[in-house]
Amino acid sequence: MPFDVERYQMLRRSTALGVRVRHREVTESTMDDARAGASEGDLPGTAYVAAQQTAGRGREGRSWVSEPGAGLWVTYFLEVPPPGALVSIAAGLAVTDAIEATAGLECVLKWPNDVQHSGRKLCGILAEATTVGGDSDVMEVYLGIGINLRTPEGMPADVLAIATSIEQEGRPAPAREVLLAALSSALEVRLRTLASEPERILEDWKACLVTLGxxxxxxxxxxxxxxxxxxxxxxxxxxxxxxxxxxxxxxxxxxxxxxxxx
The missing domain is CATH 2.30.30.100 (SH3 type barrels.)
Structure with a gap:
């Protein structure tokens, strides 16, 4: 179903993040949409959502399968104080918060930023950061998040061995509007905590990080x-x-x- 922006706005509890949302049914990459929007004057906090990405990407330039209706594909345009590297850590925690709130599914994190359930990847996170006009006190971060809601038919066996989805784990997939509203709120809370108590974010991250030990x-x-x-x-x-x-x-x-x- 098409993304219902009005419903999303009714559900959203965040006060700055995701207040403005730009949706496209099909796009090459929401990361590219966010960069283009920022260059055209969009305000920090804007969320860029698509039902399908034809050239979605993950870390190390890997392609990310983004079939229509199969997931929530979103990029947030942020301005944050350095170091921007910690934003992806806060984002991983926010994703686990949002999935648990909307699907009742408890997830863990694998270093550096994979959200997992049952040992398989449920969500990928990509953060690309640059300084703003040479100002070392402000960084632009393009935070891409891809959450698998459903597993498309015909997925290769090698992908099924390492990836999963909310439906595949036996839970009803939340509507994209519901999940995005929860994600915007959770991410806003986590980023505020990162700004005021970074050590708390690191403690929470370590508690969720199955890689340790x-x-x-x-x-x-x-x-x-x-x-x-x-x-x-x-x-x-x-x-x-x-x-x-x-x-x-x-x-x-x-x-x-x-x-x-x-």
Missing amino acids: QRVRLSLPGGATVEGDAVDVEADGALVVEIDGERRAFRAGDVTQTRAVD
């Missing part, structure tokens, strides 16, 4: 791979891995969890 294999940008025990995260979100008795911090990469640390 696991033996992990980390695939790094450039193709290198390391293996060790995920023991902690740093204040900027870096994953601390103990490798042969030495602790190293990693700020990018893909994690495969192999087993719990003995």
Whole structure:
């Protein structure tokens, strides 16, 4: 069904985030829509939603399957104080809040920003940040969030092995208006907490992070791979891995969890 902006506005409880929403039935990428909107004068807090993306993307330039009616595909245009890297952490927590509130499904987080249920990916988050006109005190962040509501027919087996959806987990998929209203409210709360109590966001993140306490294999940008025990995260979100008795911090990469640390 078409996105009902009026219904969304009636449900929304946020006071700044998602107050303005721009919807398209089909677009290449809501991330691109947000960048274009910002360049044309849209205000921070605007949400860009689409029923279908033909060129949706995730981390490391990967494509993101965004079939019509299968999920909530949204990008928020934000202006926040640095460091922008922590925005994706707050966003992961907000997504878990919104999914639990609207679908009754408890989710966990896998480093750096995958929302999971039953060990499979339910939501992906992509944050792209730039400074505003050389001002180091303000960052523009384009926060893309893709939540799987339903699993399209004919999905390849390799995708089904690593991805899931709210319906696939046995819960009715909430309407996109309902989920977006809950997400806008939850994200606004989490971002306010990030601005005032960043340590609280990190504590909540660590509590949801199933990567900690696991033996992990980390695939790094450039193709290198390391293996060790995920023991902690740093204040900027870096994953601390103990490798042969030495602790190293990693700020990018893909994690495969192999087993719990003995």
